Amino acid sequence: MKKEDRKAIVEIETTVQSGKAGLTASVVEEIKRQIDKRKVVKVRILKSALTSMDIKEVGTELAKMTNSRLVGTRGRCIVLKKPKK
Known part of the structure; x- marks a missing residue:
C-alpha cells in the first residue's frame, strides 16, 4: 500500500x-457522485x-458497484479512490 493511500485511510x-x-x-449513487468530484471517498x-x-x-x-478502487479498510470505514485511466 502506498504511503498516500495509508494517509487517506486515516486523515x-x-x-x-x-x-x-x-x-x-x-x-x-452518492458514492459515485463523490468519487467523480473528490477522487477519494471515505464510507x-x-x-x-x-x-x-x-x-x-x-x-x-x-468498489465493483462504483467502478472505483478499494484503497483499504479500517474498522468499519472503507476508502475508495477513483481509478487511473
Missing part, C-alpha cells in the same frame, strides 16, 4: 455514511448493516 473525514438498510441504490458502515458480510467483502463489492 480523510467520512463523506458518506451507510445506514441500517446497508448499501442502498441511493447510497451507491462509514453501521455495525447493524454488517450482518452477512465482513467489511472487506463490503468494500470489494462497493
Whole structure:
C-alpha cells in the first residue's frame, strides 16, 4: 500500500455514511457522485448493516458497484479512490 493511500485511510473525514438498510441504490449513487468530484471517498458502515458480510467483502463489492478502487479498510470505514485511466 502506498504511503498516500495509508494517509487517506486515516486523515480523510467520512463523506458518506451507510445506514441500517446497508448499501442502498441511493447510497451507491452518492458514492459515485463523490468519487467523480473528490477522487477519494471515505464510507462509514453501521455495525447493524454488517450482518452477512465482513467489511472487506463490503468494500470489494462497493468498489465493483462504483467502478472505483478499494484503497483499504479500517474498522468499519472503507476508502475508495477513483481509478487511473
